[in-house]
Amino acid sequence: MSAGERGGVSERGNEGEREGVSERRSAEECLSSEGSRAVGEREIGQGYVRMDEREIGQGYVRKDEREIDQGYVRMDEREIDQGYVRKDERSGDDCGGGKRPSRDTVERGGAGLSADMSDGGGGEEIFDIYDADDRHIGTATRSDAHARGLWHHTFHCWLVRRGEDGRACVLFQRRSRDKDTNPGQYDITAAGHLAAGETVRDAVRELEEELGLRVSLEELTRLGTFREEDEGEAQGVRYIDREVSEVYGCATDWKPAAFRLQREEVAGLYEAEAGALLALMRGETETVLVAGVVLGETGEAVPVEGVRVSRDDFVARDPAYYIRVFEALGVLVES
Template sequence: MPLPEMFDIFNEQMIRIGTDSRNNAHAKGLWHQTFHCWVVNPSEGEGGSLLFQLRHKNKDTFPGLLDTSCAGHLQAGESVEDGVRELQEELGLAVPFEELVYCGMAAEESNPSPGLIDREFSHVFLYTSDQELEQYRFQWEEISGLFFVGIPKFRQLVGGETDALRIEGIVADEETQCVSREQRLVRLEDFTPNSEEYYRLLFKRL
């Protein structure tokens, strides 16, 4: 039987108070840390684009929604710098931590599903890459596709200035093990939710 995934646990002041399992952290609403990295492609579209991953339909939280380029939990004993491994695991990007731009930390609370209380200190970073969608070697067990979303248009969507966006990306077919291009009309509810503070930190650096 595999050992449970363990997190460092914090109080609301972000002082470490111990460790606990992933399941307990989410069941009890215990504060823990996450690593978020947004991949920015300055050459894609007018004003550049953000890379979004399409969460796999079998994910326990927010299945099938568009999410941060790369995100993951920090394990017990890990530093924020260790989170850079998520870029390699999820997108196939071997990136030195020094190449990331720090946006800041956002304290996020959500109830993504019944019985799950998610309280996270999210450390948010940017990484610039002009890589095409088809060049990413993404984790098929976690990610069902990748989409570029224009930064100016996404700002408008988050700010309520527009109701929908037309985006283009690639979607994985697990049966054929191939990817194909796809266009979608998306609304804000098609993206994983983030707080105003989170978006303020992100947009300030873009």
């Protein structure tokens, strides 16, 4: 069965693979045109800087830089005598190395993993990990990546549909309370980590796993790349989550009740008008009323409406991320 038959997904291709699609281009321009900054930027003073920059003194440097004496060096560098070398450069007797293991190696149990990053045979997810410049430096288990704050890659996909009045309705999930990060928070419609050796094309499976919607990468619209860092506690365990996320949007005809929710990941699926969510993220209103479905005790979808949601109920991110995404989703279905 085709994706269009399953979910009424708009036929829009992936940027870079199907060029010249005007519908998709207009959404991407919403993120990057003058006066509307790209996903991953925030306003500081008179201009915009990347979310991975922070203010130091009179200027801005990357968050992954730190001050040493009179200058700045990368956090992934360390001082050796009078110079600096990368933290992932080791003498020959150290374990590990920068070579990316093959997918087959990872699936066979991680023979290519560093000695302190094996999964112990427990079948835990294995991630590719990266330095602050997004250069591959090895692999780690999910728990290790979150415990040690190791950079890894994720996939975000937001679904949007045209409401009966022609306005864009953004769908978003409530995370399961059993999640190891941000349990019970409202979040992206579907998202997931890239396992070691995987690409975004592989990660599109998250839509089918979490929501029962089968689509291909070509049916999604790329919205940009987003870097974020988050710290917290879930299930009694502290975590440091550092992610580089490829962000996509997808138009659908389905309302929340039409989806099949994965209990392990999703507690409920909701929708609200893009304009109302934009007002929420801009601080123009304190709450919005949303409707959708929650999973009942036996796994059935129970309709709910009039649920009041605040900005703090969403996973904590720079509001600029949500604003740019919701603006772009509106373009997808309203233009």
